[in-house]
Amino acid sequence: xxxxxxxxxxxxxxxxxxxxxxxxxxxxxxxxxxxxxxxxxxxxxxxxxxxxxxxxxxxxxxxxxxxxxxxxxxxxxxxxxxxxxxxxxxxxxxxxxxxxxxxxxxxxxxxxxxxxxxxxxxxxxxxxxxxxxxxxxxxxxxxxxxxxxxxxxxxxxxxxxxxxxxxxxxxxxxxxxxxxxxxxxxxxxxxxxxxxxxxxxxxxxxxxxxxxxxxxxxxxxxxxxxxxxxxxxxxxxxxxxxxxxxxxxxxxxxxxxxxxxxxxxxxxxxxxxxxxxxxxxxxxxxxxxxxxxxxxxxxxxxxxxxxxxxxxxxxxxxxxxxxxxxxxxxxxxxxxxxxxxxxxxxxxxxxxxxxxxxxxxxxxxxxxxxxxxxxxxxxxxxxxxxxxxxxxxxxxx
Numbered sequence: 001x002x003x004x005x006x007x008x009x010x011x012x013x014x015x016x017x018x019x020x021x022x023x024x025x026x027x028x029x030x031x032x033x034x035x036x037x038x039x040x041x042x043x044x045x046x047x048x049x050x051x052x053x054x055x056x057x058x059x060x061x062x063x064x065x066x067x068x069x070x071x072x073x074x075x076x077x078x079x080x081x082x083x084x085x086x087x088x089x090x091x092x093x094x095x096x097x098x099x100x101x102x103x104x105x106x107x108x109x110x111x112x113x114x115x116x117x118x119x120x121x122x123x124x125x126x127x128x129x130x131x132x133x134x135x136x137x138x139x140x141x142x143x144x145x146x147x148x149x150x151x152x153x154x155x156x157x158x159x160x161x162x163x164x165x166x167x168x169x170x171x172x173x174x175x176x177x178x179x180x181x182x183x184x185x186x187x188x189x190x191x192x193x194x195x196x197x198x199x200x201x202x203x204x205x206x207x208x209x210x211x212x213x214x215x216x217x218x219x220x221x222x223x224x225x226x227x228x229x230x231x232x233x234x235x236x237x238x239x240x241x242x243x244x245x246x247x248x249x250x251x252x253x254x255x256x257x258x259x260x261x262x263x264x265x266x267x268x269x270x271x272x273x274x275x276x277x278x279x280x281x282x283x284x285x286x287x288x289x290x291x292x293x294x295x296x297x298x299x300x301x302x303x304x305x306x307x308x309x310x311x312x313x314x315x316x317x318x319x320x321x322x323x324x325x326x327x328x329x330x331x332x333x334x335x336x337x338x339x340x341x342x343x344x345x346x347x348x349x350x351x352x353x354x355x356x357x358x359x360x361x362x363x364x365x366x367x368x369x370x371x372x373x374x375x376x377x378x379x380x381x382x383x384x385x386x387x388x389x390x391x392x393x394x395x396x397x
Contacts, residue, residue: 025324029332033378040381051093052391055113058100059134062155062182063119065199067098068208070380075100080205092384093392106137114148115391121155128164135168142175149391151178153196158289159314160185177390180383183289184328188319194386195329197379200300201293204269209300211369215277216302217362222279223353224306225253227272235308236285239343246347253279276301280361281353286312290326299372302365306349309339333378336371
């Protein structure tokens with residue numbers, strides 16, 4: 001059995017981030033998770049006929065997380081700066097092809113499947129305007145019967161102001177049958193609108209990381225790391241203050257800067273990967289949204305995320321399905337992270353960390369990496385099942 005039902009044990013105490021009613025939701029979701037894993041196994045054991053062809057058009061960086069990290073797919077050419085990259089994969093009853101790159105533009109690509117998944121960026125008005133052009137193009141293809149179905153994977157806004165997409169949804173008289181959207185968007189219903197993970201920063205070329213023996217077994221020199229921007233009057237300032245007060249900054253890899261830099265240099269990126277690889281815990285203070293790339297990047301390197309579990313301003317929150325915002329998706333999936341409400345709780349956690357044996361840390365890393373691998377497998381299976389259930393004609397004749 002995969003230890004998904006264990007609570008995160010810090011030291012010897014049982015440490016449980018969930019309240020009673022959330023525990024029930026969690027138990028139920030864990031049963032769903034185990035059921036899904038069984039399904040994945042049986043789906044692999046007998047390959048069914050291909051009865052669905054789906055083209056995924058990756059017009060946002062989260063498309064690369066979907067394809068390379070969740071699907072484990074490849075792209076040709078391998079060069080990340082190429083104008084046009086593609087890959088394909090058979091999964092379940094479906095043959096998927098994925099297209100991405102600057103040369104993928106409306107009207108100039110050959111539509112080779114009846115079913116299309118558009119991966120779009122809706123983070124800010126300029127991106128929404130571009131995403132809308134793609135939606136109109138897809139609508140034209142539907143009207144001229146070139147394609148039959150459209151689903152959208154959307155990088156939503158960090159404040160969850162995604163109302164612009166609503167009129168395009170089939171349920172509201174539009175044509176988009178399924179929507180997978182990042183962050184705790186309140187209109188997620190698990191029927192035709194699903195929460196989707198933010199994933200790693202593929203726009204900074206964060207790689208697919210294969211776990212290695214040293215990653216699992218080597219002692220790591222730092223207790224924790226935080227490399228990032230420290231905004232004025234933010235909880236990040238408090239965090240740095242607390243670390244300094246207790247002299248804990250000596251045991252942690254802390255590199256704070258005052259300005260956000262979208263473009264990594266090779267050196268700063270190598271630095272960041274080293275920090276994840278060389279510390280047992282990764283501190284994840286809230287930014288504009290509680291969910292950040294850092295959470296998934298830490299998982300990739302077996303560094304346990306300590307997450308500031310507070311809601312950020314905006315329209316994000318509980319949906320009709322989930323009542324554990326923020327980070328409903330990760331909590332529902334039983335993510336074995338440490339959730340805290342206030343950075344004042346950190347010194348006690350780090351004191352316990354100092355006393356942990358390497359053996360205990362190795363076990364925890366294994367559990368984290370195993371969870372993350374299963375999480376990606378689960379998301380992939382859920383994505384495929386949802387498309388097949390929605391796009392394939394039902395047998396109820």
